[in-house]
Amino acid sequence: MKRLATALMLLGASQSSLAFDFVSVAEPAILYDANSLKAKKLFVATRYLPLEEVVDLANWVKVRDSSGKLYWIEKRNLSNKRYVMVTVPLAVVRSDPTENSQVVFKAAQQLGLEWLANTGTGWIKVRHADGSVGYLKSTDVWGD
Structure with a gap:
């Protein structure tokens, strides 16, 4: 019983550490299928579009939109204003x-x-x- 309680506590802690931050598009920006300007351009995101930050690299951020789809966007096109x-x-x-x-x-x-x-x-x-x-x-x- 003690092991089950500990496992559940650890599961809850790991899920909370997986919480993602939300960012918004600062100005209309291109969403790509990879973290490169040479990658396929998928579409233009509108200003203020909220996106869930999944991976943060030096100049790129992998984001999720409201439908659950994943994209890459240049970090310079994002705002921390939610x-x-x-x-x-x-x-x-x-x-x-x-x-x-x-x-x-x-x-x-x-x-x-x-x-x-x-x-x-x-x-x-x-x-x-x-x-x-x-x-x-x-x-x-x-x-x-």
Whole structure:
């Protein structure tokens, strides 16, 4: 029984150490299939696109998008300023992290919002490009 508890504790610790950081595209940038300018160009990522950092090399970063696909991007094209992308048809951003609070604005699917904080209660604080700030459910976005 003691061994099982220890194994479960180690498994939890190893999974938490595998947590990846999120970065965002600073300006439109090319995503490649390998870490070289000579590699195949796959597509252009838009500004504010959140990406999950998987591998960080000197000048390149291997990233994962919301669909789970992996790409390489030049590190100079990334920002540590975090953004999230709305994944539901219409997300409601509220004044407080509760269902009954006032609606600040509604965000359409694929809109990028600046990530400000995670409340730890299933809500995140975000900022719209127009400066409006509010809270939305973390399940309504990708990149948190």
